[in-house]
Amino acid sequence: MYPTIFGLYEPSSIYDTLDFLDNGNAKIIAGGQSLIPMLKLRVIQPKFLVDLNKLRGDLDYIEDRGKSIGLGSLATHAKISTDQIVKSKIPLLSVTASKVGDMQVRNLGTLGGSVSNADPSADYPAVLLAYDATLTLISSGGERKVKASEFFKGPFSTELKDNEILREVEFPVLEGYAYKYEKIVRRAGDFAMVGIAVLAKVSDKVEDLRIAYTGVGEKAYRPYELEKELVGKKVTRDDLEKFAEKVSATLTPPSDSRGSSSYRKKVAKIATIKTLSEVLGVVS
Incomplete structure (x- = not known):
């Protein structure tokens, strides 16, 4: 199938972009790895595409701010996976970026494109939840900051408005x-059937635990209350099995060509035990 006819606008500045978006019925394109298939299937039928590639000077950056790292929305997966700042300061993101799609997708696809698309099986949303990342959204009326926990609304649905772009x-x-980051796929390069992002601070006991999932529901999911059950404990294998059982019971994965809902819940349970065993250093 071919996309419907559309116009192409190539803004020379962020302000031109935002003014154009105020006119309505336009979609942003950067790497196009998610947008082009949707156009071909006519899932979306915009009147215009707004190509951001001339704005890489403004939106393609990785900035070390000491206590935080800011990534521009046009940073590619390949850049994120190899950048030394990301590797040393936010390594979970670096590892995850290296597992996105295949080499072509990583070279062309962008952080902002993937996050804004909000595919329920995409890799980044779980990592953003685990880090409790902050997203900066801008429009002609100004900018606003949104926590990752508030940004993802549902399948391909976010807090991002039609006249806004994700800046960083x-x-x-x-x-x-x-x-x-544990990613279970049917074939190399696929979206996650189940994906698990884990961050943990451990001494003799678990001081902090952050675990988030992708591919197990309508959006990325982090079981905040269940995480607390393992904090302050010297975790055993039995603790992990009980935790994984409770998490699995809260999941609502879809049934599709990659696996049934019940199968994905079983995979999520097994992967939770395996991943947390490695991260927390729990010996079977």
């Missing part, structure tokens, strides 16, 4: 945390 995602620097 800011991640706190969490020192002394172990981390892992």
Whole structure:
């Protein structure tokens, strides 16, 4: 299937972009790895595409701010996966970026494009939840900051308004945390059937635990209350099995070509035990 006819606008500044978006019925394109398939399937039928690639000087950056790292929305997956600041200060994001799609997708796809698309099985949303990242959204009326927990609303639905663009995602620097992103896929390069992002600070006991999932519901999911059950404990295998059982009971994964809902819940349970065992250093 071919997309419907649309116009193309190439703004020369962020302000031109925002003014154009105020006219309505336009979609942003950067890497196009999510947008182009949706156009071809006519899932979306905008009158105009707004190409941001001339704005890379303003939106493609990785900035070390000491206690946080700011990433511009046009930073590519490949850049994020190899950048030394990201590797040293927010390593869970670096590892996750290296697992997005295939090499072509990583070279063209962008952080902002993936996050704004909000695919329920995308990799980044779980990582943003785990870090409790802050997103900066801008429009002709100004800018606003939104926490990741408030940004993702549902399948392909976010807090982002039609006349706004995602300018950056800011991640706190969490020192002394172990981390892992576990992604279960049918084939290499696929979206996650189940994805788990974990950040944990552990001494003799668990001091802090952040675990978030993708592919298990209508949006990325973090079981905030259940996390607390493992904090302050020297976690055992039995604790992990009970925790994984409780988490699995709260999940509402879809049934699709990659697996049934019940199968994905079982996979999520097993992957939770495996991932947390590695991160927390729990011996079977």
